[in-house]
Amino acid sequence: MSAIILCKEGGAQAPYELKIIKKRIYSVEELCCFIYSNVYICDEELLKYELYEWLREECGLNDLYASITEIRNSGDEAYKIAADIFAYTDYLNKQEREAVCERIRKASLLSATERRKSRTDLLFLDDRYEEALAGYEELLKEEMGRDNKFTHYLLYNIACCYGRLFYFDIAADWFKKASESKYGDDEDKAALSFCERMIKEE
Known part of the structure; x- marks a missing residue:
């Protein structure tokens, strides 16, 4: 994983609560960290429209909002949304992104x-x-x-x-x-x- 990740924008004034782990995040980079560390449970959060609204309203990431909303509207494949978020932030290199997103895809197949x-x-x-x-x-x-x-x-x-x-x-x-x-x-x-x-x- 990359050593230093620079924030695309300043941190959000109002945090987003990741209810599944009961923690708050203040940036898209923190969201990336959550996804990377929780591949077996992140899909539930990644499919929530309220997360996309937070990225737009609080983080000012209009382009990312539009992109992941389009992906979400075309289906419920969380790994594709994760890939888009990772690519937008440069949080991981291409090989790392593909590996993590494949783990998310496989996790979605679990009982x-x-x-x-x-x-x-x-x-x-x-x-x-x-x-x-x-x-x-x-x-x-x-x-x-x-x-x-x-x-x-x-x-x-x-x-x-x-x-x-x-x-x-x-x-x-x-x-x-x-x-x-x-x-x-x-x-x-x-x-x-x-x-x-x-x-x-x-």
Whole structure:
């Protein structure tokens, strides 16, 4: 990725809120950073007309507004909109743009469950453990009664969320469930032992 990106215009007076990650941006370059870092979830934002209005009204990017609105009106392919935004800002070189946009295109083909998992993983990585916990638990409800790699993944990550929130007793219960799964492994047992030690120290 390019080392230094100069802003096309000054920053916006009023920010745009990326609701999916609950963060505000003030420039098209920050929008590019969001797209680049969140290829599995950015399509939802890229298809919103309110984003295009913000680029025009707050950032003064009339040409970009016209271009991406035309793309949007012809279909719902977010990767094409991303490519246009990247090209406008010179945020990435041609090879990098093509690689990122191909990842966005492939992400759009994922199932609804896979996309929700990706969004929940992002919440976890962003230290938003309570929100991630709610997401993982909801996914687990839909997998109730199954014992597969995905349910094991959910059990383990639910335990991790509780652990990060310092609820070691609850985390231990979930790590135990993960270890008892058909796909349980030594990592589950090690995490369970750690939680049990932390409980004794409390």
